[in-house]
Amino acid sequence: MSSLTTVLSRIGPADEPAMAAARSRQDRLTKPPGSLGVLEEVSVRLAGVAGACPPPLPEPVAVAVFAADHGVHAQGVTAWPQEVTAQMVANMRAGGAVVNAFARQVGAAMRTVDIGVASDLPAGPDLIAAKIRPGTADLTRQPAMTREQAEAALVAGAGVAGRLADEGYRLLVTGDMGIANTTASAALIAAYTGAGAESVTGRGTGVDDAMLAHKVDVVRRALERHRPDPADPVGVLAAVGGLEHAGLAGYLLGAAAARVPVVLDGVIAGAAALVATALAPRAVDVMIAGHRSAEPGHQAALRQLGLRPLIDLDLRLGEGTGALLAVPLVQAAARTLHEVATFDDAAVSER
Numbered sequence: 001m002s003s004l005t006t007v008l009s010r011i012g013p014a015d016e017p018a019m020a021a022a023r024s025r026q027d028r029l030t031k032p033p034g035s036l037g038v039l040e041e042v043s044v045r046l047a048g049v050a051g052a053c054p055p056p057l058p059e060p061v062a063v064a065v066f067a068a069d070h071g072v073h074a075q076g077v078t079a080w081p082q083e084v085t086a087q088m089v090a091n092m093r094a095g096g097a098v099v100n101a102f103a104r105q106v107g108a109a110m111r112t113v114d115i116g117v118a119s120d121l122p123a124g125p126d127l128i129a130a131k132i133r134p135g136t137a138d139l140t141r142q143p144a145m146t147r148e149q150a151e152a153a154l155v156a157g158a159g160v161a162g163r164l165a166d167e168g169y170r171l172l173v174t175g176d177m178g179i180a181n182t183t184a185s186a187a188l189i190a191a192y193t194g195a196g197a198e199s200v201t202g203r204g205t206g207v208d209d210a211m212l213a214h215k216v217d218v219v220r221r222a223l224e225r226h227r228p229d230p231a232d233p234v235g236v237l238a239a240v241g242g243l244e245h246a247g248l249a250g251y252l253l254g255a256a257a258a259r260v261p262v263v264l265d266g267v268i269a270g271a272a273a274l275v276a277t278a279l280a281p282r283a284v285d286v287m288i289a290g291h292r293s294a295e296p297g298h299q300a301a302l303r304q305l306g307l308r309p310l311i312d313l314d315l316r317l318g319e320g321t322g323a324l325l326a327v328p329l330v331q332a333a334a335r336t337l338h339e340v341a342t343f344d345d346a347a348v349s350e351r
């Protein structure tokens, strides 16, 4: 298994000539220049990742759901019991979660990754067993995990992306399952954006006003206790992250190293992306923001990443659901560069 340093050393910048070729081709396609808006930017991004214009169509697609539990659950930051994480993983393995329905809708393969679920999960070919520890510690009392565990989760996540790339998947999607993970997400986003806990902490699965005020206080106390240093991403993850955040950050880095584009889901992926880009700034070149979650911290994370979400449907579920819905848009963007005729080809007069 490669080390984090090896993964980071393989991440290079987007290919500028391929991006310039994609921009120029978009301008020559039989449509007014710029009329495909954000999809033109997506096509340029895909060309930059692939180092080719047109870039290969981003298919087949795989979504990896990183599942983990959170010691901060004990603080009463969510209305749902912790067992729901493992129960939902079982539901996903049986094909019954929203993420399964949406994955089938867009033809994506699905992998579930146990990166840190509190209970033992039944083994099986449909589960990637990568448990670093059974849930994090309560980040209001101690670091969520050790630096070694954060790094091991990063490497495991990178390994998942590398394996999917080796299996031939050409578009990866992030997914998460972990009751209480919007609390750790808020702490990570506050650490990276400098925003106050009150502006990046949201209702997650739908907490009431009293629980939200308490959740904001939990995030504020965690930040005061650990004073996470954004220049030390492994330390930030260890202090206030979740195992799925660490795994997902590694997954993004692994995708960047394999030069496979990756569609980000909501606030958990956004938080992980901030950590990944702190470790390797150019990793952002392979990322496409699938959607904007209703969770307020997500907006702050996307702004910091400089990414514009493709869809905005007030989704606040996670699992990879919003990102999967954006997959056809990403594929359509690439398809324009393959299939749309140029003014010359089609003998259409220009202005």
Ligand SMILES: Cc1cc2ncn([C@H]3O[C@H](COP(=O)(O)O)[C@@H](O)[C@H]3O)c2cc1C
Pocket: 077, 078, 079, 080, 084, 088, 176, 177, 178, 179, 180, 181, 182, 183, 203, 204, 205, 206, 317, 318, 319
């Ligand atoms: C049944 C159920 C299915 C879910 N699927 C994703 N989440 C989402 O909600 C959780 C985060 O919200 P909070 O921080 O408020 O606990 C995560 O598990 C996330 O994946 C779910 C949550 C529930 C209850």
Ligand SMILES: O=C(O)c1cccnc1
Pocket: 182, 203, 204, 205, 265, 266, 267, 268, 293, 294, 295, 298, 315, 316, 317, 318, 319
């Ligand atoms: O933004 C998300 O993905 C999200 C929001 C609420 C709960 N779980 C996930």
